[in-house]
Amino acid sequence: MSRYFLIRIGQSLLAIWGIVTIVFVVTRMLGDPAVLLLPLGTPDSQIQELRSSLGLERPMVVQYLDFLGHAVVGDFGLSYQSFRPAMEVVLERMPATAILTASSLALGAVLGAATGFAAALARGRFLEFVVMCFALAGQATPVFWLGILLVLFFAVELGWFPTGGWDGPASLVLPTMALGIFVAANITRLFRSSMIETLSEDYIRTARAKGLMPRTIFMVHAARNALIPVVTMLALLAAELLGGSAVTETVFSWPGVGRLLVQAIDSKDFPVIQAGVFLIATIFVCINFLVDLLYTLLDPRIRLGR
Amino acid sequence: MRVSSKFGSIAGIIGVSLIVLLIAVALFGPLLGLASPTANNLMARLAPPSFNTTKGLHLFGTDQLGRDVLSRTIHGARVTLTIGATAVLLGGAIGIVIGLVAGYYGRWVDAVLMRIVDVQLSIPLSLLALLVVGTIGPSLQNLIFVLALTSWVQYARVVRGQVLVVREREYIQSAHAIGLGDVRIIFQHILPNVLSAALVIATIELARVIILEAALSFLGLGVQPPSPSWGRMLAEGRSYMSSAPWIAIFPGAAIFITALSVNLTGDWLRDLLDPKVT
Numbered sequence: 001m002s003r004y005f006l007i008r009i010g011q012s013l014l015a016i017w018g019i020v021t022i023v024f025v026v027t028r029m030l031g032d033p034a035v036l037l038l039p040l041g042t043p044d045s046q047i048q049e050l051r052s053s054l055g056l057e058r059p060m061v062v063q064y065l066d067f068l069g070h071a072v073v074g075d076f077g078l079s080y081q082s083f084r085p086a087m088e089v090v091l092e093r094m095p096a097t098a099i100l101t102a103s104s105l106a107l108g109a110v111l112g113a114a115t116g117f118a119a120a121l122a123r124g125r126f127l128e129f130v131v132m133c134f135a136l137a138g139q140a141t142p143v144f145w146l147g148i149l150l151v152l153f154f155a156v157e158l159g160w161f162p163t164g165g166w167d168g169p170a171s172l173v174l175p176t177m178a179l180g181i182f183v184a185a186n187i188t189r190l191f192r193s194s195m196i197e198t199l200s201e202d203y204i205r206t207a208r209a210k211g212l213m214p215r216t217i218f219m220v221h222a223a224r225n226a227l228i229p230v231v232t233m234l235a236l237l238a239a240e241l242l243g244g245s246a247v248t249e250t251v252f253s254w255p256g257v258g259r260l261l262v263q264a265i266d267s268k269d270f271p272v273i274q275a276g277v278f279l280i281a282t283i284f285v286c287i288n289f290l291v292d293l294l295y296t297l298l299d300p301r302i303r304l305g306r
Numbered sequence: 307m308r309v310s311s312k313f314g315s316i317a318g319i320i321g322v323s324l325i326v327l328l329i330a331v332a333l334f335g336p337l338l339g340l341a342s343p344t345a346n347n348l349m350a351r352l353a354p355p356s357f358n359t360t361k362g363l364h365l366f367g368t369d370q371l372g373r374d375v376l377s378r379t380i381h382g383a384r385v386t387l388t389i390g391a392t393a394v395l396l397g398g399a400i401g402i403v404i405g406l407v408a409g410y411y412g413r414w415v416d417a418v419l420m421r422i423v424d425v426q427l428s429i430p431l432s433l434l435a436l437l438v439v440g441t442i443g444p445s446l447q448n449l450i451f452v453l454a455l456t457s458w459v460q461y462a463r464v465v466r467g468q469v470l471v472v473r474e475r476e477y478i479q480s481a482h483a484i485g486l487g488d489v490r491i492i493f494q495h496i497l498p499n500v501l502s503a504a505l506v507i508a509t510i511e512l513a514r515v516i517i518l519e520a521a522l523s524f525l526g527l528g529v530q531p532p533s534p535s536w537g538r539m540l541a542e543g544r545s546y547m548s549s550a551p552w553i554a555i556f557p558g559a560a561i562f563i564t565a566l567s568v569n570l571t572g573d574w575l576r577d578l579l580d581p582k583v584t
Contacts, residue, residue: 015424
C-alpha cells in the first residue's frame with residue numbers, strides 16, 4: 001500500500017512539473033511578451049531594450065531553468081498591471097472563489113443526493129421520470145446562461161438579490177444557485193445509477209434473504225456504498241470549481257480567481273496568468289491525490305498497488 | 307455502470323431527432339430568406355419578437371444593432387456545429403491513434419503516452435483552453451485546435467483500455483502468426499473493435515466542446531465578430547437583459563437544446579453499445 005502512495009506522490013510531482021512546463025511553453029514560446037506588451041508600431045530598438053531587461057534574450061533553456069527555479073517557490077515575478085508579486089495578486093482572489101465553491105458544492109451535494117436517492121427508490125415510476133428530466137435539463141444548461149436568467153429574474157425583476165459583485169452574503173445566493181444546480185444535476189444522475197447498480201450486488205440479496213428491513217438495506221447497505229463514486233465526483237467538481245469558474249464569475253462580477261485570469265489574459269499580464277494556472281493546477285493535482293487516498297479508505301474492495 | 311431504463315430508447319429517439327433537426331436548420335435555415343445575420347438596421351434596433359412586418363419580419367426580435375436574432379441564431383447553429391464536429395473529429399483522430407499505439411505497443415511507449423495524458427488531465431480543461439487561446443489569440447483555427455486539444459485525452463484513455471483487451475484475442479494472435487504487419491493489425495483488426503467506444507466518447511465530448519466553445523466565445527476568446535456565435539450573442543445580450551431579454555434568451559436556449567439532444571443521444575448509445583465507459 002505505501003509503495004502505491006509513493007508512486008502516486010511521484011506521479012503528482014511529475015504532473016506539477018508538466019504543468020509548469022506547459023505554462024512556460026505556452027506563455028513564452030507562443031508569444032513574445034515584449035512585443036505583446038508594447039503598443040503596435042513601437043520602434044525595434046525599444047522592443048530590444050525591453051527584451052533584454054526582461055531577460056528574454058537569454059537561451060531558451062536558461063530561461064526555462066530560471067523559470068522552474070522560481071516557480072518552485074511560487075515566484076512568478078511582478079504583475080505587469082499592478083507591479084505587485086503575481087502570486088500575491090492571485091492569492092488575494094482565492095477566498096472569494098473558495099467561498100463560492102464551498103456554498104455551491106454544499107447546495108449541489110444535498111440537492112443531488114436527495115433527488116438521486118429518490119429517483120433510485122422510485123425506479124420505473126413517474127417520480128423517477130420527473131427527477132431525471134430535471135437532471136438532464138440541468139446538465140445541458142450552460143451555467144452562464146442560467147446565471148444570466150437568474151440575474152434577470154431575481155435581481156432585475158424582483159430586486160431580491162444584488163446583480164453581481166460582493167456586497168454581503170446576499171450576493172452569494174445567485175452564483176451559488178447557478179453553480180449548485182449544475183453540480184446537483186451531475187450528482188443526481190451519478191447517485192441514481194450508482195444506487196441501482198449497488199442494489200443488484202450479491203450482498204444486497206444476502207441482506208434481503210436475511211430478512212432485514214428494506215429501509216436498513218437502502219440506507220445502510222446500499223446508500224453507503226453507492227456514495228463512494230459520488231464522493232469522488234464531488235471532489236473532482238471541487239477541484240474544477242476551485243479553479244474559478246471563469247464564466248460564472250464573469251457573469252456575476254465575482255471577485256474570484258477565474259475572473260482575475262480572464263482579465264489577466266485580456267491585458268496580457270503573463271506573470272499573473274502563470275501564477276494563477278500554477279496555483280489552480282497544483283490544487284487540482286492535490287485534490288486528485290486526496291481522492292485516491294479517500295477511495296482506498298472508503299472501499300475495502302479496492303486493493304491497489306498489488 | 308450500465309443502467310438501462312425504459313425511458314432510454316424514447317429519450318434516444320428524441321435526442322437523435324433533435325440533432326437531425328438542428329443539422330437541417332443549420333444546413334437549410336439560411337435558405338429561408340431571412341435578413342442577413344450581419345445586416346445592421348438601426349431603424350429597427352431592439353425590436354421585440356413579433357409577427358409584425360412593418361420593420362421587417364423579426365420572429366425572435368432584433369439586437370442592439372438591429373440584426374435579426376432568428377437569423378443570427380440559425381447561423382450560430384452552423385458555426386457551433388461546424389466547430390464542435392471538427393474539434394471532436396480532430397481530437398478523436400489524435401486520441402484514437404495515440405490510444406491504439408499505447409495499447410498495442412505497451413511497455414515504455416504506453417508509459418510515456420499515459421504520463422502525458424495524466425499531466426494534461428491534471429489541468430482543468432477549461433483553464434487549459436483559456437490559457438492557450440488567451441496566449442495565441444482568438445481565431446477560428448485556434449479555437450478548433452484548443453477544443454481538440456482538450457478532447458483527445460478521453461479517447462486515448464478509453465481506446466487504450468479497449469486495445470489491451472482486444473490485443474489478447476485469438477484472431478489478433480493468428481494475425482500475428484500469418485505475419486501481418488503492425489500497422490495492418492492495428493488499423494484493420496483492432497480499430498474496428500474500438501470504434502463503438504470511441505463513438506460514445508465522441509457524443510460526450512461533443513456536448514462538452516459545444517458548451518466550452520460557447521463559454522470561450524462568451525468571454526470574447528472564441529468566435530470573433532461579426533460571425534454569429536451563440537456564446538458571443540449571449541455576451542452581447544447581457545447588457546440588454548432588462549430592456550431586450552430576447553437577445554440573450556434565444557441563443558442560450560439554442561445551446562441548451564443542442565447540449566440536451568447530444569446528451570440524450572450519448573446516453574442512449576452508451577446503453578446500446580455498452581462499451582463499459584464510465
